[in-house]
Amino acid sequence: MATAGGCLAVLKAGRARLVVQQPYLDRGGLMLRRAKALPASLAFDDEGEATDGSWTLPSEVYSDLLRSIPGSTLQDRKVIPLGKSELRKKSKLVKGENILERRSRDVAGELLRLMQGSKLPGVFKGGFLTAPQIGTPSRLVIFEDPAGAVDQLSSEERAREGREQPFGPKAIFNPRLKPVSAAMTVAWEKDVSIPGYRALVERPLSVQVNGVDPEGKRVNYVATGWEARIVQQAVDVLDGVMFIDRCYMRSLRHLDARNDPLPPDCPPVGVVTEFGDLQSAELTAEQLAAVADSGGSRGFLAGIPGFGRPNVLLAGSLLLRLRAEEITDPGSSEVTGLIKEMRDMVSSGKHPLGVAGPQIGKRLRVVALGENSESLEKLSARTKVTEERRAFGPLVVLNPVLSRHKGSSDAYFFERSATVPGYEGIVRRTAEVDVEGLDEKGQPISFVARGWQANGLVAFCLGSFVLAW
Secondary structure, three states: OOOOOOEOOOEEOOOOOOOOOOOOOOHHHOOOOOOOOOOHHHOOOOOOOOEOOEOOOOOOHHHHHHHOOOOOOOOOOOOOOOOOHHHHOOOEOOOHHHHOOHHHHHHHHHHHHHHHOOOOOOOOOOEEEEHHHHOOOEOEEEEEEOHHHHHOOOHHHHHHHOOOOOEEEEEEEEEEEEEOOOOEEEEEEOOOOOOOEEEEEEEEOEEEEEEEOOOOOEEEEEEEHHHHHHHHHHHHHHOOOOHHHHOOHHHOEEHHHOOOOOOOOOOOOEEEOOOOOOOOOOOOHHHHHHHHHHOOOOOOOOOOOOOOOOOOOOOOOHHHHOOOEOOOOOOOHHHHHHHHHHHHHHHOOOOOOEEEHHHHOOOEOEEEEEEOHHHHHOOOHHHHHHOOOOOEEEEEEEEEEEEEOOOOOEEEEEEEOOOOOOEEEEEEEEOEEEEEEEOOOOOEEEEEEEHHHHHHHHHHHHHHHOOOO
């Protein structure tokens, strides 16, 4: 994982690899643009009574029956995962005369069925879906917060997240938003296109919502609290922006690590009175020590043979966000045992760059890197050359100190880590680094690392050690 400023994308692992054009927006970039009037050809029933977009899916018994047949062409599509180019394009406005067409209503119905159906995770459905998330590049959002989802929250959680009242499904074509107050709110967000992760995002507390509903009626109302949040997140997706582009990147976490404490520099969940007026969560020295001793979250099935998940801490574990400590006794049983474990992990080939001490629950400054011949055989000839990949290691460095090699250029790499399973991202690194530290026996070493080896050293030394990944 990379720094908020350094990671250009966080993508679903696979063939689709797309560079995000807006990697991380600071607080100044979170304010929504002022809503603009639609061209006349895109407006509809502009003089009619305004609604809030509430919509009920019409009953279609015959179509529902056909959809239930395996292999039917009427079956609902699947949600597109992050990494597909459809999610990074700005969707198109729907012309007014097309909103009442059967195909537009069919897409709205498909989104609602998916959002409320069994294909998506969770016992209580709700949240949002957009047309681009099922492959239709149109500006259409569906969202709701059902009673079942709200009822499972405590009164304190409801107040903090602004979820006092549930609301039914709403469908809006060509939505436009405008903040109506200076108050901001911070809350956890997730997305079915990025399963398994969530992060803190700061957004305006209330927004004016305009658009057109599936019946062709004008939508014009003020959304506040949780409803304002999810409609903002949905409209972001229409513009090719995901919540990871707006989040406090250091709060990003795997859902299996959802209960781990936040890093000291992350804001608390709740409403703030003025834009940017946030107080970071603070932990005492005793709390930090307790977290370091507990190790962190590895997730369900971690390390169990046959399930494939390496036994490492997951993103969101606080230990990964704390500066590791210098090793003062390289010959101790704790350090030698740790080195052996790390060498075995690198030799297994399950760690594409390597592994750092904090990833396996040890707050010590040690990294192990390496790449075996079997891993290299899976790479294309072009990748081997452009990323300077070669078999080496395992290479173990204690107390590493890195500096940019004089005259070094920058290079871009796709990186992934067992700590962030299922995803990878493009990261800019220096192509050459000067390395100083201790070897496995505690003897001083210094060398120049290039290409993939330099990338691994920078990723793990900066990532796990100085709170930057």
